[in-house]
Amino acid sequence: MQSRVLKSDLSLKEKERRYLLLRQKLESAGLSALIVYGGSQLGVPVHYLSRVWGIRLNAIIFPVSGEPVLLVPSNTGITGETLAKQGCWIAPENVYPSPDLAPDLAKHIIRLKLQKSRMGIDSFRWWPVRDYQIFSSACPDVELVESHELFGEVRGPKSDEELAEIEKAI
Numbered sequence: 001m002q003s004r005v006l007k008s009d010l011s012l013k014e015k016e017r018r019y020l021l022l023r024q025k026l027e028s029a030g031l032s033a034l035i036v037y038g039g040s041q042l043g044v045p046v047h048y049l050s051r052v053w054g055i056r057l058n059a060i061i062f063p064v065s066g067e068p069v070l071l072v073p074s075n076t077g078i079t080g081e082t083l084a085k086q087g088c089w090i091a092p093e094n095v096y097p098s099p100d101l102a103p104d105l106a107k108h109i110i111r112l113k114l115q116k117s118r119m120g121i122d123s124f125r126w127w128p129v130r131d132y133q134i135f136s137s138a139c140p141d142v143e144l145v146e147s148h149e150l151f152g153e154v155r156g157p158k159s160d161e162e163l164a165e166i167e168k169a170i
Helices: 012-028 040-050 080-085 101-111 129-138 148-155 160-169
Strands: 033-037 059-063 069-073 095-098 118-122 143-146
Touching: 012 033, 012 040, 012 059, 012 148, 012 160, 033 040, 033 148, 040 059, 040 148, 059 101, 069 080, 069 101, 095 101, 101 129, 118 148
Parallel strands: 033 118, 069 095, 118 143
Antiparallel strands: 033 059, 059 069
C-alpha cells in the first residue's frame, strides 16, 4: 500500500510572511529563538514553519537571525532531500537526523551561538521532563520562556492565501 503525501500549495511569499511575523514577535519579546517541539497538536506548529507534518521526536530551532533548523528522527530514513521533495520550507542542509533530540537540540543551539540567550519554547506542556533536564544540563545559560501564546499570536491571523487553502480543504 502506497502512502499519500499531503502537500499544501502555500507559496514562498507565505513562508516569508510567517517568518517575518515570528521574527518580529520574538524580537519584541526579547527572545533570540523559538524551539518548536514536535508532537504538540499533532505536529501543527512544526508544519506551520516547515510545510511538513511534525511528530513527537522532531523539533525546529527558529532563530531571530539566520535560517531555521529541523531535527528529525534518525531511525526513519527521512532526509533533507526527502523533505524538500515534499515541499519543506527548511533547506535540506538545515535538516539533521537526531537519534536523541534533547542533546542534539543543545548541540545546535551551541553551534548557532545561542547558548547564552533567552529563547522561547512551544511548549513546556509538550516537552518531556527528561529532555528538558538533558537540554538544561548542556545549555545551563539558556533562559527558556514558555511561548505557546506568543506563537499562537503569530499563527492565529490568517492571510488570504491561508484562508483559500482552508476553504479548499473544507
